[in-house]
Amino acid sequence: MSWSTPSSQRSLANHCLGLSIIPINKLPFTMPDEKSKLIELSRQLLASIDEGDWEAYSSLCDPTISAFEPEGVGSLVEGMPFHEFYFQREVTSGRHQSSISSPQVRMLGDDVAVVTYVRLVQREDRRGRLSTRAYEETRIWQQQEGSWQHVHFHRSLAGKIRL
Numbered sequence: 001m002s003w004s005t006p007s008s009q010r011s012l013a014n015h016c017l018g019l020s021i022i023p024i025n026k027l028p029f030t031m032p033d034e035k036s037k038l039i040e041l042s043r044q045l046l047a048s049i050d051e052g053d054w055e056a057y058s059s060l061c062d063p064t065i066s067a068f069e070p071e072g073v074g075s076l077v078e079g080m081p082f083h084e085f086y087f088q089r090e091v092t093s094g095r096h097q098s099s100i101s102s103p104q105v106r107m108l109g110d111d112v113a114v115v116t117y118v119r120l121v122q123r124e125d126r127r128g129r130l131s132t133r134a135y136e137e138t139r140i141w142q143q144q145e146g147s148w149q150h151v152h153f154h155r156s157l158a159g160k161i162r163l
Helices: 012-017 034-051 054-060 081-087
Strands: 021-023 061-068 096-107 112-124 130-144 147-162
Touching (some): 034 054, 034 096, 054 061, 061 081, 112 147
Parallel strands (some): 061 147
Antiparallel strands (some): 021 096, 096 112, 112 130, 130 147
């Protein structure tokens, strides 16, 4: 599945890096199939992180979620308390947004799916400096009692650029 935005709406990162990206606030909201639904749930998850919305984030995640992520410093992190700590911080100053680049969904039966993509995080700091970081993300979703729940993820820093 390939998504792109009109050229007038492409981010600087998209233009400079030649990537096909999906700004999380630009995805269509009516996607019919399960794969599209899982991309939309991933978009909602990233939006909840960007907005510091713990309620939305925790509603999408299984309480026993596990993760390998840079903040875990090589450890397998299990459960929600580790993640909640980051939502309790003061709101990040400056503009920021996440975009999904090159999403892929692999169904592992009717009730489990793997969603992979590169997440581009664009930020403007207090001094007006712009930066973009790229993360390689793999997210595992499981159908539980009729709804998809995020049960595991792996996130690695892929690179960054300061403009």
